[in-house]
Every structure is written in C-alpha cells, then in structure tokens.
Amino acid sequence: MTTLNMKAKIILNSLIRNYFKGLLTFYLQPEDAELMTWTNQRAFLDATVHSELLKRYPVKNEFSKLFFKKLISFIEPCQEVHDDVYEFLCSTMNSESSDMFCYRHHVIGDGLRNIITIKETNNMVVNGTTGMRTWEAALMLADWALCNENILLNTKVLELGSGVGFTGITIAKHCKIKSIVLTDCHEDVLKAIKENIIINFPDSNDSNKNELSDSQRNCQPNIDVMMLDWNDDDEIPSHLVPDIVIGTDIVYDPLILQPLCNVLRRLFDKNVELEVYIASIIRNEDTFDEFLRTLENNELTFCKMSLERSQLIDWNYNSKQRNLLKIIRNKKIAVYLLAFDFNIHNFNQIKSRIPILSVVQMGIGRFDQKRNWRQSPI
Numbered sequence: 001m002t003t004l005n006m007k008a009k010i011i012l013n014s015l016i017r018n019y020f021k022g023l024l025t026f027y028l029q030p031e032d033a034e035l036m037t038w039t040n041q042r043a044f045l046d047a048t049v050h051s052e053l054l055k056r057y058p059v060k061n062e063f064s065k066l067f068f069k070k071l072i073s074f075i076e077p078c079q080e081v082h083d084d085v086y087e088f089l090c091s092t093m094n095s096e097s098s099d100m101f102c103y104r105h106h107v108i109g110d111g112l113r114n115i116i117t118i119k120e121t122n123n124m125v126v127n128g129t130t131g132m133r134t135w136e137a138a139l140m141l142a143d144w145a146l147c148n149e150n151i152l153l154n155t156k157v158l159e160l161g162s163g164v165g166f167t168g169i170t171i172a173k174h175c176k177i178k179s180i181v182l183t184d185c186h187e188d189v190l191k192a193i194k195e196n197i198i199i200n201f202p203d204s205n206d207s208n209k210n211e212l213s214d215s216q217r218n219c220q221p222n223i224d225v226m227m228l229d230w231n232d233d234d235e236i237p238s239h240l241v242p243d244i245v246i247g248t249d250i251v252y253d254p255l256i257l258q259p260l261c262n263v264l265r266r267l268f269d270k271n272v273e274l275e276v277y278i279a280s281i282i283r284n285e286d287t288f289d290e291f292l293r294t295l296e297n298n299e300l301t302f303c304k305m306s307l308e309r310s311q312l313i314d315w316n317y318n319s320k321q322r323n324l325l326k327i328i329r330n331k332k333i334a335v336y337l338l339a340f341d342f343n344i345h346n347f348n349q350i351k352s353r354i355p356i357l358s359v360v361q362m363g364i365g366r367f368d369q370k371r372n373w374r375q376s377p378i
Contacts, residue, residue, distance in 0.1 A: 008035040015071070016047050016112060017314065020105035022063050028074035036075050041082040047112065049088055053105065057117050057199065060102035065092040104134065106166065108146070108174060109312050116173065117199050119192065120164045134166045137248040139315035140322060141279035142170040144305070146312045149175050151244070151275075158242035159183060160228070160263065161250040165193040168246075169200050170313075172221040179222035181240065185229040193225050230259035233266045242267065245276040251291040252283060261298040268300075268329040276327035277305070281319060288323070299330045 011032050018026045028036070036044075048054055049064070058064075068089040075081050101121050108114035120133045145152060145167070152175045159168040162182035172180050182193050197204055201221065229235060245267060251257060268274050282288045295302050305324040309317040 007032075008037075008040055011035055012040055012043060012047075013110075013112070015044055017107050019048050019059065019067055020107060020115070021314065022059055022102070022104050024063070024066055024070060026070070028071075030078055033074045033078040036079055038080065038082050041075070041079075041085055045082070045084055045088065053115065053117065054103075057103040057105070057119070059104065060122070061092055061095050063102070065089065068092065106134075106139070106170075106313060108170070114174070116166060116170050118164055118166050118169075118196050119199065134164055135249045136281050136315055136319070137279040137322070138163065138167045139310075139313050140281075140307065141246060141248045141277065141324065142167045143310055143313040143315060144277075144279070144307060144324060145171050145246075146174055152177050154178055155243035156241070157181070157244045157246060158240065158267070160230075160245060160247040160260070162193055162225075163189060163248070165196045167248055168193075168223070169196060171246075172223045173200060177221070179224070181224045181226050181242070183226045183228035185227065187227075190225055190227060197223060197225070228263075230256060230263050233259070233262045236263070236266055241270045242274065243271065245274060247276075247278045249280055250278065251280055251288060254287055254290055257287075257291050257294045261294050261300065264300060264327065265298055265329075272329065274329070276325075278325045278327065280323045280325075282321040282323055295327060300327050301330050302327045 011028070015026060018024075049058075068085065072081055072085065072089065075085075101119055104118050104120060106116045106118065108116065118134055122133065152171065154176065156178050157168075157171060157180040159180065159182045162168050162184050165182050168180055168182040171177060182197075184190055184193065201223070204223065226237075226240075227235075245264070250260065264276060267276075280288065292302065302325045305326050307317070307322055307324050
C-alpha cells in the first residue's frame with residue numbers, strides 16, 4: 001500500500017468514526033480533501049449511511065445534515081462531490097424527525113468490526129434523570145477495562161448508576177467475566193439499558209433464546225438489569241455478591257455521597273476482597289473532595305489509578321479533570337508490641353496516634369532479676 005493510500009485510509013477511518021459517534025469536530029486540510037476521491041467518498045457512504053447497521057440504527061438526522069454539509073465544504077474545492085453524497089444530504093433536509101432519541105456507534109479498537117451501539121438522548125436531563133446519555137467517564141472506564149482485562153477475568157461485576165449501559169455492555173461483550181448486573185434507580189433508564197442490551201446482544205431477547213443451541217447459549221454473557229436505590233441499601237439481594245463494582249460519573253451530587261458509601265459498605269460486608277472502580281470527570285472540586293472525605297469517614301481506602309490516554313475507545317484524554325479511583329475497605333491490622341521498661345503512659349499515647357483499628361498487646365513490662373517476664377497491665 002502506497003503512502004497516499006495509507007493516508008487516505010486513515011482519513012476515511014477517522015471520518016467514519018466521527019460520524020458513528022455523532023461528532024462534528026473533524027477537519028480536513030486541502031491535501032486531505034484531495035484524497036477524498038469518488039471511490040473514497042463511496043467507501044464512506046457504504047461504511048456509514050448505506051450500512052445495514054446505520055439503516056437499522058440511524059444517527060440523529062439533524063447531525064447528519066450538519067456533518068454532510070461540513071464534509072462537502074471541505075471536498076468541493078478539491079474534488080468532485082459524489083452524487084450520492086448530495087442525494088443523502090437532500091434526504092436529511094426532507095426528513096422530519098423529532099430526534100428525541102438517536103443512536104451512537106462506538107468503535108472498539110483500530111478497525112471498524114467491533115462496534116457498541118447505544119440508543120440515547122442529547123439532552124442533559126430527561127424526566128428528571130441525567131442517565132439517558134453516555135457521559136465521558138463511561139468511555140474512559142470502558143477503555144480502561146478493555147486494557148486491564150486481567151482484573152476483570154472470571155469476575156462477577158456490578159455497575160452502579162449504569163445510565164444507558166455503555167460501560168457495562170462493553171465489558172460484557174469484550175471482557176471474559178462470569179456475570180454483570182447493571183443497575184439504576186430510574187425506570188426510564190432501566191428500560192433504555194434493556195433496549196441497548198438487545199441491540200448489542202440480539203440473541204439475549206427472550207423471543208430468541210429458545211432458538212439458540214447449547215453452544216450458542218453458553219457463549220451468551222450473563223448480563224442482568226436491576227433496580228437499585230442507594231437510599232435503601234436493604235434492597236440489595238442476598239445473592240448479589242460481586243467481585244468488582246464499577247461506576248461512572250456517579251459522585252456529582254453531595255446528597256448522594258453518603259447513600260453511595262452505605263451501598264459500598266453493605267457490599268464490602270458481603271465480600272471483604274471486593275474492589276471498586278469509580279471514574280469521574282470532576283466538574284465541582286468541592287463535591288469531589290467531599291466524596292473523598294466521605295470515603296475516609298466510612299473506613300474506605302482509595303488510590304488514584306493512572307489514565308494516560310485513550311487506547312481502544314476514543315475519549316477526551318486532554319481533560320485534566322479526569323479521575324479513576326480504586327476503592328477498598330480498610331482491613332483490621334493487628335500490631336504486636338514487645339518492649340522492655342516500657343512506660344504505660346507512653347504506650348497509651350502511641351496507641352491513640354496509630355491509625356489502626358485494633359491493637360493486640362503481646363507483652364508490656366520488664367524482666368525481673370530471675371529473668372522472668374512481669375507483664376504490666378494496660
């Protein structure tokens with residue numbers, strides 16, 4: 001493949017990915033537009049608007065109109081625009097659509113074979129919930145999970161505040177886990193999750209399950225959806241004992257921080273080896289700092305994980321406000337002290353300053369003249 005052909009392939013791939021995700025941030029230099037020949041314009045159409053995937057799950061009509069107008073403005077001064085490009089633009093102008101909901105297609109990896117399709121809205125709030133769209137932190141955590149499959153290998157995963165389900169669905173589809181449960185507290189969000197599971201796992205639809213062979217059924221991920229209100233942690237079923245808990249953009253409201261920690265503590269009670277991963281785009285530093293304090297007050301330890309840049313899923317790694325926390329429960333530490341001529345007052349002072357949960361005294365005292373140990377009471 002020549003250098004020009006390779007560059008054309010890269011440009012084409014980038015345009016397709018931008019269209020799939022509903023992004024208008026692309027730009028073509030004149031030398032790049034020169035490479036958008038009729039053949040490459042045809043290839044773009046075949047991969048996007050003429051593909052079976054987008055015929056079934058089209059992107060937002062208004063976005064398509066703006067995207068094709070922008071694309072034509074770059075190509076027109078340098079190349080003859082394909083008739084079908086104009087034709088599709090005209091169809092978007094004649095189409096009437098409420099565009100309340102649309103589909104976004106997230107490409108996994110460098111090629112275009114692995115795609116997660118999500119039905120969502122562009123609105124920040126719908127019916128009192130922010131969970132009806134995919135937020136940046138969801139892309140970030142999904143990318144991290146794909147790059148750290150060993151952490152999730154053969155684990156039972158629970159997602160808190162799943163939104164439309166992108167992160168959980170991606171993990172279910174591309175990580176070798178035992179099971180995953182996606183949760184939220186809003187009925188509309190739970191309905192959206194179920195729709196997106198069927199889109200990405202069409203065989204998971206109840207009407208199709210009976211037609212599957214045993215081998216096909218065994219290949220299906222164990223993915224479930226559950227209502228979970230953090231204000232009522234008694235709702236957590238006794239059989240729900242995850243190895244990994246994940247959450248994205250779930251610490252934005254000070255009122256939900258303690259309820260969230262209550263849920264985490266209940267889950268840690270079920271599994272002391274539990275690991276929790278919460279990804280955030282920090283929009284309010286005071287709220288995030290309060291979350292960290294709430295974790296400490298609930299005897300939960302956290303550390304910040306490294307997130308250098310996107311690897312397999314595109315996300316904005318230029319944002320300085322990104323954060324991924326690993327959270328575990330403080331474990332009781334037994335400290336064994338043996339001292340000679342140890343002053344009991346000093347011991348009590350030390351005991352009050354050590355950040356531990358239990359102190360076990362093995363011996364505080366002194367040897368007598370016969371070298372017998374005489375223990376002093378505390």
